[in-house]
Amino acid sequence: MGKVTIKIFGIGDGGNNVIRHMLQHRLHGVEYIAVNTNQLALLQLSQEHKLLIGEKQTKGYGTGADSLLGKRAAIEAKEEICKRMKGADMILLCAGLGGGTGSGALPVFAQLARELHALTIAFVTLPFPFEGKKRMRTAMASMEEIYTYTDTCITLSNRHILQHLGNAPITCAFSTANSIIQQGIQALYELITIPVYINVDYADICTTMEKQKHGFIGVGYGSGNRKGEAAVKEALSASLLEYDIRGLHHAIVHICGNSDLTLEEVQEIVNFIHTEAGNALDIIFGMAINENLKDEVIVTILAAGDDEAGAVIR
Known part of the structure:
Protein backbone atom coordinates (compact mmCIF):
# COMPACT_ATOMS: atom_id res chain seq x y z
CA MET A 1 0.00 0.00 0.00
CA GLY A 2 1.30 3.46 -0.93
CA LYS A 3 1.97 5.99 1.79
CA VAL A 4 -1.06 8.15 2.58
CA THR A 5 -0.22 11.80 3.29
CA ILE A 6 -2.34 13.35 6.05
CA LYS A 7 -2.38 17.06 6.91
CA ILE A 8 -4.29 18.54 9.86
CA PHE A 9 -5.28 22.21 10.00
CA GLY A 10 -6.55 23.65 13.29
CA ILE A 11 -8.34 26.89 12.43
CA GLY A 12 -9.05 29.67 14.94
CA ASP A 13 -8.48 29.53 18.69
CA GLY A 14 -10.36 26.25 19.19
CA GLY A 15 -8.55 24.58 16.29
CA ASN A 16 -5.20 25.90 17.55
CA ASN A 17 -5.85 24.26 20.92
CA VAL A 18 -6.47 20.94 19.15
CA ILE A 19 -3.16 21.27 17.28
CA ARG A 20 -1.27 22.04 20.51
CA HIS A 21 -2.87 19.00 22.14
CA MET A 22 -2.04 16.77 19.16
CA LEU A 23 1.57 17.93 19.02
CA GLN A 24 1.97 16.20 22.39
CA HIS A 25 0.78 12.94 20.76
CA ARG A 26 2.38 13.23 17.32
CA LEU A 27 1.64 10.67 14.64
CA HIS A 28 4.54 9.77 12.35
CA GLY A 29 4.40 11.48 8.98
CA VAL A 30 1.39 13.68 9.78
CA GLU A 31 1.65 17.46 9.29
CA TYR A 32 0.06 19.77 11.88
CA ILE A 33 -0.71 23.41 11.05
CA ALA A 34 -2.37 25.92 13.39
CA VAL A 35 -4.14 28.71 11.49
CA ASN A 36 -5.20 32.06 12.93
CA THR A 37 -5.85 35.71 12.11
CA ASN A 38 -4.44 36.72 15.50
CA GLN A 39 -0.65 36.83 15.44
CA LEU A 40 -0.37 36.54 19.24
CA ALA A 41 -2.24 33.20 19.23
CA LEU A 42 0.52 31.64 17.11
CA LEU A 43 3.59 33.08 18.88
CA GLN A 44 4.60 29.93 20.75
CA LEU A 45 4.37 27.64 17.71
CA SER A 46 7.26 26.95 15.33
CA GLN A 47 7.03 28.19 11.74
CA GLU A 48 6.31 24.73 10.35
CA HIS A 49 3.27 24.40 12.61
CA LYS A 50 1.59 27.76 12.03
CA LEU A 51 -0.04 29.87 9.33
CA LEU A 52 -1.13 33.49 9.84
CA ILE A 53 -3.88 34.46 7.41
CA GLY A 54 -5.55 37.75 6.48
CA GLU A 55 -2.78 40.15 7.48
CA LYS A 56 -4.16 42.81 5.11
CA GLN A 57 -7.69 42.25 6.38
CA THR A 58 -7.02 42.06 10.13
CA LYS A 59 -3.49 43.51 10.64
CA GLY A 60 -2.80 40.38 12.69
CA TYR A 61 -5.28 41.37 15.43
CA GLY A 62 -8.00 38.78 14.78
CA THR A 63 -11.53 39.08 13.41
CA GLY A 64 -13.50 40.33 16.41
CA ALA A 65 -15.89 37.36 15.98
CA ASP A 66 -16.76 38.54 12.45
CA SER A 67 -17.07 35.37 10.34
CA LEU A 68 -17.23 37.38 7.11
CA LEU A 69 -13.84 38.85 7.97
CA GLY A 70 -12.60 35.31 8.72
CA LYS A 71 -13.74 34.20 5.28
CA ARG A 72 -12.04 37.16 3.58
CA ALA A 73 -8.85 36.42 5.52
CA ALA A 74 -8.80 32.85 4.17
CA ILE A 75 -9.52 34.01 0.62
CA GLU A 76 -6.65 36.51 0.90
CA ALA A 77 -4.31 33.66 1.93
CA LYS A 78 -5.63 31.23 -0.70
CA GLU A 79 -2.29 30.78 -2.46
CA GLU A 80 -0.38 30.05 0.75
CA ILE A 81 -3.12 27.68 1.99
CA CYS A 82 -2.98 25.67 -1.25
CA LYS A 83 0.81 25.52 -0.96
CA ARG A 84 0.52 24.05 2.56
CA MET A 85 -2.19 21.60 1.43
CA LYS A 86 -0.34 20.39 -1.67
CA GLY A 87 0.38 16.66 -1.77
CA ALA A 88 -2.17 15.66 0.87
CA ASP A 89 -4.38 12.62 0.30
CA MET A 90 -6.43 13.37 3.41
CA ILE A 91 -7.01 16.81 4.92
CA LEU A 92 -8.51 17.09 8.40
CA LEU A 93 -9.91 20.47 9.46
CA CYS A 94 -10.54 21.29 13.14
CA ALA A 95 -12.31 24.35 14.54
CA GLY A 96 -14.60 25.64 17.23
CA LEU A 97 -17.55 27.31 15.51
CA GLY A 98 -19.36 30.49 16.51
CA GLY A 99 -16.48 32.96 16.32
CA GLY A 100 -14.89 34.67 13.34
CA THR A 101 -11.82 32.75 12.17
CA GLY A 102 -13.02 29.16 12.62
CA SER A 103 -16.54 29.78 11.30
CA GLY A 104 -15.46 32.00 8.42
CA ALA A 105 -12.22 30.37 7.29
CA LEU A 106 -12.93 26.64 7.66
CA PRO A 107 -15.41 26.48 4.73
CA VAL A 108 -12.81 28.18 2.50
CA PHE A 109 -10.17 25.65 3.59
CA ALA A 110 -12.65 22.84 2.88
CA GLN A 111 -13.39 24.17 -0.60
CA LEU A 112 -9.68 24.41 -1.42
CA ALA A 113 -9.05 20.90 -0.08
CA ARG A 114 -11.88 19.54 -2.23
CA GLU A 115 -10.46 21.30 -5.30
CA LEU A 116 -7.14 19.55 -4.59
CA HIS A 117 -9.03 16.21 -4.60
CA ALA A 118 -8.14 15.36 -1.00
CA LEU A 119 -10.51 13.39 1.22
CA THR A 120 -11.75 16.23 3.44
CA ILE A 121 -13.04 15.59 6.96
CA ALA A 122 -13.96 18.30 9.47
CA PHE A 123 -13.96 17.97 13.26
CA VAL A 124 -15.93 20.89 14.68
CA THR A 125 -17.32 21.98 18.04
CA LEU A 126 -20.61 23.86 18.45
CA PRO A 127 -20.94 26.72 20.98
CA PHE A 128 -22.15 26.40 24.56
CA PRO A 129 -25.85 27.36 25.01
CA PHE A 130 -24.83 30.24 27.30
CA GLU A 131 -22.76 31.82 24.51
CA GLY A 132 -25.99 33.14 23.02
CA LYS A 133 -28.07 32.87 19.87
CA LYS A 134 -25.79 34.97 17.69
CA ARG A 135 -22.81 32.61 18.07
CA MET A 136 -25.05 29.60 17.44
CA ARG A 137 -26.48 31.23 14.30
CA THR A 138 -22.93 31.93 13.11
CA ALA A 139 -21.96 28.31 13.82
CA MET A 140 -24.98 26.86 11.99
CA ALA A 141 -24.47 29.11 8.97
CA SER A 142 -20.86 27.90 8.83
CA MET A 143 -22.01 24.27 9.16
CA GLU A 144 -24.14 24.57 6.02
CA GLU A 145 -21.08 25.66 4.05
CA ILE A 146 -18.92 23.00 5.69
CA TYR A 147 -21.39 20.29 4.62
CA THR A 148 -21.16 21.60 1.05
CA TYR A 149 -17.40 21.23 0.78
CA THR A 150 -16.31 18.47 3.18
CA ASP A 151 -16.81 14.77 2.61
CA THR A 152 -17.84 14.23 6.24
CA CYS A 153 -18.20 16.44 9.30
CA ILE A 154 -17.80 15.01 12.81
CA THR A 155 -19.47 17.37 15.28
CA LEU A 156 -18.84 17.74 19.00
CA SER A 157 -21.45 19.60 21.01
CA ASN A 158 -20.49 21.89 23.88
CA ARG A 159 -24.06 21.33 25.08
CA HIS A 160 -23.07 17.70 25.74
CA ILE A 161 -19.78 18.80 27.32
CA LEU A 162 -21.82 20.95 29.72
CA GLN A 163 -24.17 18.03 30.49
CA HIS A 164 -21.44 15.44 31.09
CA LEU A 165 -18.55 17.56 32.40
CA GLY A 166 -20.33 20.58 33.87
CA ASN A 167 -18.79 20.03 37.32
CA ALA A 168 -15.27 19.40 36.02
CA PRO A 169 -12.65 22.18 35.97
CA ILE A 170 -12.97 24.12 32.72
CA THR A 171 -9.44 23.13 31.62
CA CYS A 172 -10.40 19.46 32.09
CA ALA A 173 -13.60 19.88 30.05
CA PHE A 174 -11.80 21.49 27.10
CA SER A 175 -8.95 18.98 27.34
CA THR A 176 -11.49 16.15 27.12
CA ALA A 177 -12.96 17.62 23.93
CA ASN A 178 -9.46 17.97 22.43
CA SER A 179 -8.68 14.38 23.46
CA ILE A 180 -11.80 13.07 21.71
CA ILE A 181 -10.75 14.77 18.47
CA GLN A 182 -7.18 13.51 18.90
CA GLN A 183 -8.38 9.94 19.55
CA GLY A 184 -10.67 10.07 16.52
CA ILE A 185 -7.86 11.26 14.28
CA GLN A 186 -5.47 8.66 15.74
CA ALA A 187 -8.02 5.92 15.07
CA LEU A 188 -8.29 7.06 11.44
CA TYR A 189 -4.50 7.16 11.15
CA GLU A 190 -4.00 3.69 12.61
CA LEU A 191 -6.67 2.16 10.38
CA ILE A 192 -4.74 3.07 7.25
CA THR A 193 -1.10 2.97 8.36
CA ILE A 194 -0.66 -0.09 10.60
CA PRO A 195 -0.50 -3.49 8.81
CA VAL A 196 -3.00 -5.90 10.39
CA TYR A 197 -4.52 -9.37 9.93
CA ILE A 198 -7.48 -8.10 7.89
CA ASN A 199 -6.61 -4.66 6.52
CA VAL A 200 -8.74 -1.55 6.25
CA ASP A 201 -7.07 0.67 3.67
CA TYR A 202 -7.33 4.26 2.49
CA ALA A 203 -9.75 3.27 -0.27
CA ASP A 204 -12.07 1.79 2.38
CA ILE A 205 -11.97 5.08 4.32
CA CYS A 206 -12.86 6.93 1.11
CA THR A 207 -15.72 4.52 0.35
CA THR A 208 -17.16 5.14 3.82
CA MET A 209 -16.57 8.89 4.18
CA GLU A 210 -16.67 10.40 0.69
CA LYS A 211 -19.57 12.75 -0.11
CA GLN A 212 -21.40 12.04 3.11
CA LYS A 213 -22.48 14.65 5.64
CA HIS A 214 -22.55 13.51 9.25
CA GLY A 215 -19.80 11.40 10.79
CA PHE A 216 -19.36 9.28 13.89
CA ILE A 217 -16.21 7.80 15.39
CA GLY A 218 -15.86 5.83 18.60
CA VAL A 219 -13.34 3.52 20.25
CA GLY A 220 -14.31 1.05 22.98
CA TYR A 221 -12.49 -1.40 25.26
CA GLY A 222 -13.96 -4.55 26.80
CA SER A 223 -12.81 -7.50 28.90
CA GLY A 224 -14.29 -10.58 30.52
CA ASN A 225 -17.09 -12.85 29.36
CA ARG A 226 -19.01 -10.14 27.49
CA LYS A 227 -15.99 -8.17 26.34
CA GLY A 228 -17.24 -7.66 22.77
CA GLU A 229 -20.55 -6.20 23.90
CA ALA A 230 -18.80 -4.00 26.48
CA LEU A 261 -10.53 -14.29 19.75
CA THR A 262 -13.08 -16.58 18.08
CA LEU A 263 -15.09 -16.13 14.90
CA GLU A 264 -18.24 -16.41 17.00
CA GLU A 265 -17.09 -13.50 19.20
CA VAL A 266 -16.39 -11.41 16.10
CA GLN A 267 -19.85 -12.21 14.74
CA GLU A 268 -21.44 -11.23 18.06
CA ILE A 269 -19.62 -7.87 17.98
CA VAL A 270 -20.80 -7.06 14.46
CA ASN A 271 -24.35 -8.26 15.18
CA PHE A 272 -24.50 -6.12 18.32
CA ILE A 273 -23.44 -3.07 16.29
CA HIS A 274 -26.22 -3.77 13.78
CA THR A 275 -28.73 -4.06 16.63
CA GLU A 276 -27.63 -0.82 18.28
CA ALA A 277 -27.48 1.09 14.99
CA GLY A 278 -31.10 0.23 14.27
CA ASN A 279 -30.60 0.21 10.51
CA ALA A 280 -28.95 -1.77 7.72
CA LEU A 281 -25.33 -0.72 8.09
CA ASP A 282 -23.06 -1.37 5.14
CA ILE A 283 -19.97 -2.53 7.06
CA ILE A 284 -16.34 -2.81 5.97
CA PHE A 285 -14.60 -5.09 8.45
CA GLY A 286 -11.00 -5.11 9.64
CA MET A 287 -9.14 -7.09 12.29
CA ALA A 288 -5.81 -6.94 14.09
CA ILE A 289 -4.10 -9.49 16.33
CA ASN A 290 -2.31 -8.12 19.38
CA GLU A 291 -1.00 -10.71 21.84
CA ASN A 292 -0.51 -7.99 24.46
CA LEU A 293 -4.28 -7.94 24.83
CA LYS A 294 -4.87 -10.79 27.29
CA ASP A 295 -8.61 -10.97 27.90
CA GLU A 296 -9.43 -7.71 26.15
CA VAL A 297 -10.83 -6.52 22.86
CA ILE A 298 -10.75 -3.07 21.24
CA VAL A 299 -13.51 -2.04 18.83
CA THR A 300 -13.20 1.02 16.57
CA ILE A 301 -16.30 2.22 14.73
CA LEU A 302 -16.19 4.83 11.98
CA ALA A 303 -19.53 5.66 10.36
CA ALA A 304 -21.01 8.27 8.03
CA GLY A 305 -24.23 9.16 6.27
CA ASP A 306 -26.30 12.04 4.94
CA ASP A 307 -29.64 13.57 5.85
CA GLU A 308 -31.46 11.13 3.60
CA ALA A 309 -30.01 8.34 5.73
CA GLY A 310 -31.79 9.89 8.72
CA ALA A 311 -28.83 10.89 10.92
CA VAL A 312 -29.99 11.20 14.53
CA ILE A 313 -29.05 14.11 16.81
CA ARG A 314 -28.39 12.97 20.38
Whole structure:
Protein backbone atom coordinates (compact mmCIF):
# COMPACT_ATOMS: atom_id res chain seq x y z
CA MET A 1 0.00 0.00 0.00
CA GLY A 2 1.30 3.46 -0.93
CA LYS A 3 1.97 5.99 1.79
CA VAL A 4 -1.06 8.15 2.58
CA THR A 5 -0.22 11.80 3.29
CA ILE A 6 -2.34 13.35 6.05
CA LYS A 7 -2.38 17.06 6.91
CA ILE A 8 -4.29 18.54 9.86
CA PHE A 9 -5.28 22.21 10.00
CA GLY A 10 -6.55 23.65 13.29
CA ILE A 11 -8.34 26.89 12.43
CA GLY A 12 -9.05 29.67 14.94
CA ASP A 13 -8.48 29.53 18.69
CA GLY A 14 -10.36 26.25 19.19
CA GLY A 15 -8.55 24.58 16.29
CA ASN A 16 -5.20 25.90 17.55
CA ASN A 17 -5.85 24.26 20.92
CA VAL A 18 -6.47 20.94 19.15
CA ILE A 19 -3.16 21.27 17.28
CA ARG A 20 -1.27 22.04 20.51
CA HIS A 21 -2.87 19.00 22.14
CA MET A 22 -2.04 16.77 19.16
CA LEU A 23 1.57 17.93 19.02
CA GLN A 24 1.97 16.20 22.39
CA HIS A 25 0.78 12.94 20.76
CA ARG A 26 2.38 13.23 17.32
CA LEU A 27 1.64 10.67 14.64
CA HIS A 28 4.54 9.77 12.35
CA GLY A 29 4.40 11.48 8.98
CA VAL A 30 1.39 13.68 9.78
CA GLU A 31 1.65 17.46 9.29
CA TYR A 32 0.06 19.77 11.88
CA ILE A 33 -0.71 23.41 11.05
CA ALA A 34 -2.37 25.92 13.39
CA VAL A 35 -4.14 28.71 11.49
CA ASN A 36 -5.20 32.06 12.93
CA THR A 37 -5.85 35.71 12.11
CA ASN A 38 -4.44 36.72 15.50
CA GLN A 39 -0.65 36.83 15.44
CA LEU A 40 -0.37 36.54 19.24
CA ALA A 41 -2.24 33.20 19.23
CA LEU A 42 0.52 31.64 17.11
CA LEU A 43 3.59 33.08 18.88
CA GLN A 44 4.60 29.93 20.75
CA LEU A 45 4.37 27.64 17.71
CA SER A 46 7.26 26.95 15.33
CA GLN A 47 7.03 28.19 11.74
CA GLU A 48 6.31 24.73 10.35
CA HIS A 49 3.27 24.40 12.61
CA LYS A 50 1.59 27.76 12.03
CA LEU A 51 -0.04 29.87 9.33
CA LEU A 52 -1.13 33.49 9.84
CA ILE A 53 -3.88 34.46 7.41
CA GLY A 54 -5.55 37.75 6.48
CA GLU A 55 -2.78 40.15 7.48
CA LYS A 56 -4.16 42.81 5.11
CA GLN A 57 -7.69 42.25 6.38
CA THR A 58 -7.02 42.06 10.13
CA LYS A 59 -3.49 43.51 10.64
CA GLY A 60 -2.80 40.38 12.69
CA TYR A 61 -5.28 41.37 15.43
CA GLY A 62 -8.00 38.78 14.78
CA THR A 63 -11.53 39.08 13.41
CA GLY A 64 -13.50 40.33 16.41
CA ALA A 65 -15.89 37.36 15.98
CA ASP A 66 -16.76 38.54 12.45
CA SER A 67 -17.07 35.37 10.34
CA LEU A 68 -17.23 37.38 7.11
CA LEU A 69 -13.84 38.85 7.97
CA GLY A 70 -12.60 35.31 8.72
CA LYS A 71 -13.74 34.20 5.28
CA ARG A 72 -12.04 37.16 3.58
CA ALA A 73 -8.85 36.42 5.52
CA ALA A 74 -8.80 32.85 4.17
CA ILE A 75 -9.52 34.01 0.62
CA GLU A 76 -6.65 36.51 0.90
CA ALA A 77 -4.31 33.66 1.93
CA LYS A 78 -5.63 31.23 -0.70
CA GLU A 79 -2.29 30.78 -2.46
CA GLU A 80 -0.38 30.05 0.75
CA ILE A 81 -3.12 27.68 1.99
CA CYS A 82 -2.98 25.67 -1.25
CA LYS A 83 0.81 25.52 -0.96
CA ARG A 84 0.52 24.05 2.56
CA MET A 85 -2.19 21.60 1.43
CA LYS A 86 -0.34 20.39 -1.67
CA GLY A 87 0.38 16.66 -1.77
CA ALA A 88 -2.17 15.66 0.87
CA ASP A 89 -4.38 12.62 0.30
CA MET A 90 -6.43 13.37 3.41
CA ILE A 91 -7.01 16.81 4.92
CA LEU A 92 -8.51 17.09 8.40
CA LEU A 93 -9.91 20.47 9.46
CA CYS A 94 -10.54 21.29 13.14
CA ALA A 95 -12.31 24.35 14.54
CA GLY A 96 -14.60 25.64 17.23
CA LEU A 97 -17.55 27.31 15.51
CA GLY A 98 -19.36 30.49 16.51
CA GLY A 99 -16.48 32.96 16.32
CA GLY A 100 -14.89 34.67 13.34
CA THR A 101 -11.82 32.75 12.17
CA GLY A 102 -13.02 29.16 12.62
CA SER A 103 -16.54 29.78 11.30
CA GLY A 104 -15.46 32.00 8.42
CA ALA A 105 -12.22 30.37 7.29
CA LEU A 106 -12.93 26.64 7.66
CA PRO A 107 -15.41 26.48 4.73
CA VAL A 108 -12.81 28.18 2.50
CA PHE A 109 -10.17 25.65 3.59
CA ALA A 110 -12.65 22.84 2.88
CA GLN A 111 -13.39 24.17 -0.60
CA LEU A 112 -9.68 24.41 -1.42
CA ALA A 113 -9.05 20.90 -0.08
CA ARG A 114 -11.88 19.54 -2.23
CA GLU A 115 -10.46 21.30 -5.30
CA LEU A 116 -7.14 19.55 -4.59
CA HIS A 117 -9.03 16.21 -4.60
CA ALA A 118 -8.14 15.36 -1.00
CA LEU A 119 -10.51 13.39 1.22
CA THR A 120 -11.75 16.23 3.44
CA ILE A 121 -13.04 15.59 6.96
CA ALA A 122 -13.96 18.30 9.47
CA PHE A 123 -13.96 17.97 13.26
CA VAL A 124 -15.93 20.89 14.68
CA THR A 125 -17.32 21.98 18.04
CA LEU A 126 -20.61 23.86 18.45
CA PRO A 127 -20.94 26.72 20.98
CA PHE A 128 -22.15 26.40 24.56
CA PRO A 129 -25.85 27.36 25.01
CA PHE A 130 -24.83 30.24 27.30
CA GLU A 131 -22.76 31.82 24.51
CA GLY A 132 -25.99 33.14 23.02
CA LYS A 133 -28.07 32.87 19.87
CA LYS A 134 -25.79 34.97 17.69
CA ARG A 135 -22.81 32.61 18.07
CA MET A 136 -25.05 29.60 17.44
CA ARG A 137 -26.48 31.23 14.30
CA THR A 138 -22.93 31.93 13.11
CA ALA A 139 -21.96 28.31 13.82
CA MET A 140 -24.98 26.86 11.99
CA ALA A 141 -24.47 29.11 8.97
CA SER A 142 -20.86 27.90 8.83
CA MET A 143 -22.01 24.27 9.16
CA GLU A 144 -24.14 24.57 6.02
CA GLU A 145 -21.08 25.66 4.05
CA ILE A 146 -18.92 23.00 5.69
CA TYR A 147 -21.39 20.29 4.62
CA THR A 148 -21.16 21.60 1.05
CA TYR A 149 -17.40 21.23 0.78
CA THR A 150 -16.31 18.47 3.18
CA ASP A 151 -16.81 14.77 2.61
CA THR A 152 -17.84 14.23 6.24
CA CYS A 153 -18.20 16.44 9.30
CA ILE A 154 -17.80 15.01 12.81
CA THR A 155 -19.47 17.37 15.28
CA LEU A 156 -18.84 17.74 19.00
CA SER A 157 -21.45 19.60 21.01
CA ASN A 158 -20.49 21.89 23.88
CA ARG A 159 -24.06 21.33 25.08
CA HIS A 160 -23.07 17.70 25.74
CA ILE A 161 -19.78 18.80 27.32
CA LEU A 162 -21.82 20.95 29.72
CA GLN A 163 -24.17 18.03 30.49
CA HIS A 164 -21.44 15.44 31.09
CA LEU A 165 -18.55 17.56 32.40
CA GLY A 166 -20.33 20.58 33.87
CA ASN A 167 -18.79 20.03 37.32
CA ALA A 168 -15.27 19.40 36.02
CA PRO A 169 -12.65 22.18 35.97
CA ILE A 170 -12.97 24.12 32.72
CA THR A 171 -9.44 23.13 31.62
CA CYS A 172 -10.40 19.46 32.09
CA ALA A 173 -13.60 19.88 30.05
CA PHE A 174 -11.80 21.49 27.10
CA SER A 175 -8.95 18.98 27.34
CA THR A 176 -11.49 16.15 27.12
CA ALA A 177 -12.96 17.62 23.93
CA ASN A 178 -9.46 17.97 22.43
CA SER A 179 -8.68 14.38 23.46
CA ILE A 180 -11.80 13.07 21.71
CA ILE A 181 -10.75 14.77 18.47
CA GLN A 182 -7.18 13.51 18.90
CA GLN A 183 -8.38 9.94 19.55
CA GLY A 184 -10.67 10.07 16.52
CA ILE A 185 -7.86 11.26 14.28
CA GLN A 186 -5.47 8.66 15.74
CA ALA A 187 -8.02 5.92 15.07
CA LEU A 188 -8.29 7.06 11.44
CA TYR A 189 -4.50 7.16 11.15
CA GLU A 190 -4.00 3.69 12.61
CA LEU A 191 -6.67 2.16 10.38
CA ILE A 192 -4.74 3.07 7.25
CA THR A 193 -1.10 2.97 8.36
CA ILE A 194 -0.66 -0.09 10.60
CA PRO A 195 -0.50 -3.49 8.81
CA VAL A 196 -3.00 -5.90 10.39
CA TYR A 197 -4.52 -9.37 9.93
CA ILE A 198 -7.48 -8.10 7.89
CA ASN A 199 -6.61 -4.66 6.52
CA VAL A 200 -8.74 -1.55 6.25
CA ASP A 201 -7.07 0.67 3.67
CA TYR A 202 -7.33 4.26 2.49
CA ALA A 203 -9.75 3.27 -0.27
CA ASP A 204 -12.07 1.79 2.38
CA ILE A 205 -11.97 5.08 4.32
CA CYS A 206 -12.86 6.93 1.11
CA THR A 207 -15.72 4.52 0.35
CA THR A 208 -17.16 5.14 3.82
CA MET A 209 -16.57 8.89 4.18
CA GLU A 210 -16.67 10.40 0.69
CA LYS A 211 -19.57 12.75 -0.11
CA GLN A 212 -21.40 12.04 3.11
CA LYS A 213 -22.48 14.65 5.64
CA HIS A 214 -22.55 13.51 9.25
CA GLY A 215 -19.80 11.40 10.79
CA PHE A 216 -19.36 9.28 13.89
CA ILE A 217 -16.21 7.80 15.39
CA GLY A 218 -15.86 5.83 18.60
CA VAL A 219 -13.34 3.52 20.25
CA GLY A 220 -14.31 1.05 22.98
CA TYR A 221 -12.49 -1.40 25.26
CA GLY A 222 -13.96 -4.55 26.80
CA SER A 223 -12.81 -7.50 28.90
CA GLY A 224 -14.29 -10.58 30.52
CA ASN A 225 -17.09 -12.85 29.36
CA ARG A 226 -19.01 -10.14 27.49
CA LYS A 227 -15.99 -8.17 26.34
CA GLY A 228 -17.24 -7.66 22.77
CA GLU A 229 -20.55 -6.20 23.90
CA ALA A 230 -18.80 -4.00 26.48
CA ALA A 231 -16.37 -2.68 23.85
CA VAL A 232 -19.17 -1.89 21.40
CA LYS A 233 -21.22 -0.12 24.08
CA GLU A 234 -18.24 2.05 25.01
CA ALA A 235 -17.49 2.85 21.36
CA LEU A 236 -21.10 3.80 20.67
CA SER A 237 -21.42 5.89 23.82
CA ALA A 238 -19.17 8.66 22.40
CA SER A 239 -21.35 11.01 24.39
CA LEU A 240 -19.87 14.36 23.35
CA LEU A 241 -20.68 13.84 19.66
CA GLU A 242 -23.71 15.64 18.22
CA TYR A 243 -24.82 12.65 16.10
CA ASP A 244 -24.93 8.98 17.04
CA ILE A 245 -24.65 5.95 14.77
CA ARG A 246 -28.39 5.49 14.30
CA GLY A 247 -29.40 6.43 10.78
CA LEU A 248 -25.88 6.30 9.34
CA HIS A 249 -25.53 3.72 6.58
CA HIS A 250 -21.79 3.34 5.95
CA ALA A 251 -19.38 2.01 8.58
CA ILE A 252 -15.93 0.61 9.17
CA VAL A 253 -15.66 -1.76 12.12
CA HIS A 254 -12.16 -2.66 13.28
CA ILE A 255 -11.65 -5.28 15.97
CA CYS A 256 -8.39 -5.87 17.82
CA GLY A 257 -7.85 -8.85 20.12
CA ASN A 258 -5.40 -11.67 20.78
CA SER A 259 -5.22 -14.87 18.73
CA ASP A 260 -7.76 -16.57 21.03
CA LEU A 261 -10.53 -14.29 19.75
CA THR A 262 -13.08 -16.58 18.08
CA LEU A 263 -15.09 -16.13 14.90
CA GLU A 264 -18.24 -16.41 17.00
CA GLU A 265 -17.09 -13.50 19.20
CA VAL A 266 -16.39 -11.41 16.10
CA GLN A 267 -19.85 -12.21 14.74
CA GLU A 268 -21.44 -11.23 18.06
CA ILE A 269 -19.62 -7.87 17.98
CA VAL A 270 -20.80 -7.06 14.46
CA ASN A 271 -24.35 -8.26 15.18
CA PHE A 272 -24.50 -6.12 18.32
CA ILE A 273 -23.44 -3.07 16.29
CA HIS A 274 -26.22 -3.77 13.78
CA THR A 275 -28.73 -4.06 16.63
CA GLU A 276 -27.63 -0.82 18.28
CA ALA A 277 -27.48 1.09 14.99
CA GLY A 278 -31.10 0.23 14.27
CA ASN A 279 -30.60 0.21 10.51
CA ALA A 280 -28.95 -1.77 7.72
CA LEU A 281 -25.33 -0.72 8.09
CA ASP A 282 -23.06 -1.37 5.14
CA ILE A 283 -19.97 -2.53 7.06
CA ILE A 284 -16.34 -2.81 5.97
CA PHE A 285 -14.60 -5.09 8.45
CA GLY A 286 -11.00 -5.11 9.64
CA MET A 287 -9.14 -7.09 12.29
CA ALA A 288 -5.81 -6.94 14.09
CA ILE A 289 -4.10 -9.49 16.33
CA ASN A 290 -2.31 -8.12 19.38
CA GLU A 291 -1.00 -10.71 21.84
CA ASN A 292 -0.51 -7.99 24.46
CA LEU A 293 -4.28 -7.94 24.83
CA LYS A 294 -4.87 -10.79 27.29
CA ASP A 295 -8.61 -10.97 27.90
CA GLU A 296 -9.43 -7.71 26.15
CA VAL A 297 -10.83 -6.52 22.86
CA ILE A 298 -10.75 -3.07 21.24
CA VAL A 299 -13.51 -2.04 18.83
CA THR A 300 -13.20 1.02 16.57
CA ILE A 301 -16.30 2.22 14.73
CA LEU A 302 -16.19 4.83 11.98
CA ALA A 303 -19.53 5.66 10.36
CA ALA A 304 -21.01 8.27 8.03
CA GLY A 305 -24.23 9.16 6.27
CA ASP A 306 -26.30 12.04 4.94
CA ASP A 307 -29.64 13.57 5.85
CA GLU A 308 -31.46 11.13 3.60
CA ALA A 309 -30.01 8.34 5.73
CA GLY A 310 -31.79 9.89 8.72
CA ALA A 311 -28.83 10.89 10.92
CA VAL A 312 -29.99 11.20 14.53
CA ILE A 313 -29.05 14.11 16.81
CA ARG A 314 -28.39 12.97 20.38
